[in-house]
Amino acid sequence: MGNLFSKSTDTPSTLGKRTRGDDDQDHTKRPRIAPILESQVGISAFMNPDLTGFHCIVKNRAEDFLVNEVDLDGQVVRLTTFDVPVVHKATGPSYTADEFDAKIKALFDQDVASEFRDFLDHRDDIDRVISIQTDKTTRFELYKLIATLDTPLKSSVKEGLLTLCWPENVENPNRRVFIDHTALGGEYLQLNVYKTQMDTMGAVNLIARVVKVPSKQISYAGTKDSRAITVQSMTIVKGRPDRFAEVAEELASHGLYVGDYKFTPRGLTLGDAKGNHFSIVLRDVKGADEATMTKSLESLASNGFLNYFGMQRFGTSSILTHEIGRKILQKDFAGAADLILMPRAGDGYLFDKARQLWAETKDPKQVLAIMPKRASAEIKILKSYERYPGNHQKAIRNIARNMYLLYIHAYQSYIWNRAVSARVERHGCSEPLIGDVVMIEPTEKQVNEKRKGHLSNNVGRRDPWDRMVPLVLTTENIHNYTIKDVVYPMPGRRTVYPDNDIGELIKDMMKEEGIVITKGDNIFDDIPGDYRKLHAEAKDVSWSFIRYNDPSAKLFNTDLDTAKGEPQPVGEPNGKHLALRMEFTLGSSQYATMALREVIRIETSSQSQSQMVHSD
Structure with a gap:
């Protein structure tokens, strides 16, 4: 999912940054860091290089970026009702x-x-x-x-x-x-969760605390970050809708609303979704007329866009996540720890003070005493150093697993982006090449081989063993595929690379950085590799133009507005500002910012967008 930020006329956003809390009491203004450029993370090409871009502000306010999950049946997940279902009805025999x-x-x-x-x-x-x-x-x-x-x-x-x-x-x-869950439809309560500026794990933890259910009993199909208003389904083992009704006000005070309850026999697991539907407002549009912008939007609808990993994949700090991932894969664990612990531009006062102390003393005990409690990765590393001085690898592996993998996945994404940019520069992106890789359905024998000896505890809605397998294109089979079928690898120990110059380029890029992924090296045990399509399709693309005067005027209704019966905003016919309202649907793990990039042709990092303000 892709998101962008800009200045708002309301309270300044702190999304994507470390927010100040009780442990960051000094209000010294943070120095602005230089915007992260797309070229720094390998993003440089376009699906259609002939389009004209235009100036705009993306996400001037939270309501300008709405994300609704799309379930496995292709239905957009929406919050439509808060009604609590009747959970008791007389069942079984009727006794005197x-x-x-x-x-x-x-x-x-x-x-x-x-x-x-x-x-x-x-x-x-x-x-x-x-x-x-x-x-x-x-x-x-x-x-x-x-x-x-x-x-x-x-x-x-x-x-x-x-x-x-x-x-x-x-x-x-x-x-x-x-509650007889079986009689009502199943052991799981499914509910649609609407949240404002809150990521999925934040929502899970809030529900667990307020509703008083263990967080491990709450499951979901995909993670949504905090930089939008998002709606997604969750399932809870033996969940009770009446309990949610009792705490609705407390949840709402945190910007979280739930509804559309139903009982289902199977819970959700990661991957049990087809994608996301986006409703986006681009404000203060200028630099192109409506006819030119319409041409770009029609190109997006018909040609799609390059399926780059968006800027938020690499973080918003001056130290990008893939740089840390690179150090880990180089086995330079001391260097990785330094990137996480050493001073960096743009930090708040207390974070900077703690980092400076580390740079001066390398004393974990002293630094732990003043490191803000929200610095989870830093604290994990420092505690490891305190117990095992000088053991850099142990310190890095002490980081929470999801954060450790985030760094590695960011590096894989960086290599993927660079490979796709090189492919488009060298060969274009209109048709497959000999040696390209595509994904095909596995044979029954392959599925059975994967299942053999494995008992899956997957309670989701897909077969965990029925996964697509890679096929290298040859002169004999290339005519069966189009550019929409081509995938590029996320490097890993089981990765099949393209059998052409781009495949060699991927290996060379990593070799130049001292990284060779081998099966026998346990540092790569967590990196099996994966594949990602080069081409991304934007479906159900629609748009409209709307004029307005107030830079903070609401221009799109949220699900919450609609559920409450609010009328759709109509704007000001003669307003001095022009906005473009867009809607489209993307597949799982595709970035809306990269779809927007194909149309607007401006930098999409949060730092770049945060410098945008409405024209007079």
Whole structure:
């Protein structure tokens, strides 16, 4: 997913940067760092080199960049309703009172059956509770009996003591109406999550804390970053929609809303989505007339764009993530640690103070004492140095695994970008070359070989073993494929490289930097390699022009606005500023900023966009 930033007339955005908190109390203005250029991360070519670009401001406000997940069925995930579904309906046999009492007696004894009947006969006594000592088996059978009642009962259990009460009883918030998930559709509660300036993990952690469910029970199809308003589905094992209704206001105070609940038999896992739908406003458009811009938009719709990894893949710091990844793959672990710990341009006061102390002393204990707590990678490295002085490799591997892999993936992305730029410069991008690689469906034998000896605990919605496999093009098969089929490799120990000059170039680029990926070296165990299409297609492309006067005027409705019945903004017919509203759908892991780049032809880094302001 790709995003851009610019100055706003409202509160200045801190997205993509370290935000100041209680541990960064000095308000000394940070020095501005030089914008990161696309050429620094290998981005230089265009699918259609003949288009005219234009000036614009991307994401002047949060509502200018809307991202909606697209599910495996091709449906755009939207927040449309906050209604909580009815979770209790009488299921199973319809018993008479005597039959019901006999079932209770058979489970427990006559005394329990009599007490239970007396409880049921006093529906108006909402403060009354009944407690029954149970084990797992009798409790499950009792739940099934309770499910046959027209009126639901709340329950709680502690050390086998099951307490039941009427639904109006609010004495103990831990007592809940029993939900028969299977009868409602499945073990998982699926909900659509709308969030403002919050990434997926931030949303998961917030839901876990407020709703009081373990974060490991919350799953999702893809990660969304914080630099947009995003909507995506999540699933929760044995989730309860009533609990979300109770804490809706607290979630909303953090910019998070949930709705469109349903029960499903399978949870989501990473990859269980087709892509994302983008609704984007480009403000203060100038430098080209509407006819010229329309030509560029039509080219995007018909020709697509080069599937580069966007600028946010490489971070917003003056030290780019792929530079750290390069050091790790060079096995220069001391150099990688220094890139993470040493002073860098653009840091806040306390971060800079801690880094300067490291540069002067290399004393992990001293630096840990003043390093801001939000510096997770830095703290992990320093703690390792404190325990294992001088062991640089151990220090780097002490970083959280997802962050460690982020650095390596950034380097792979950098090599991929450079390879594609070289390919377009040398050979264009209109047709495949002999030796190019494409992906094809695996044979049944290949799938069975992958499955052999492996028990998958995948609970998602795809077959984890039925993955495409690479095929090198030859004179015999090249006519079966187009440029849209061509992929370029993310270097790894199982990577199949193109059998042509670009394949050799990829290997040479890494050799020049002292990197040779070998199967027997455990530093590359986490780097199997992957493939990414050269060409990206923008689907469902639509656009409109709208004029406005107020630079902060809302020009696109969010899902939240629509769910609340807000009318779509119409702008000012004679407004002094022109905006372009765009919508399009991209596949998974494709960057909207790279689609925009094909049209606007200006630098897309957040630093470059942050310098843009509305013209007078």
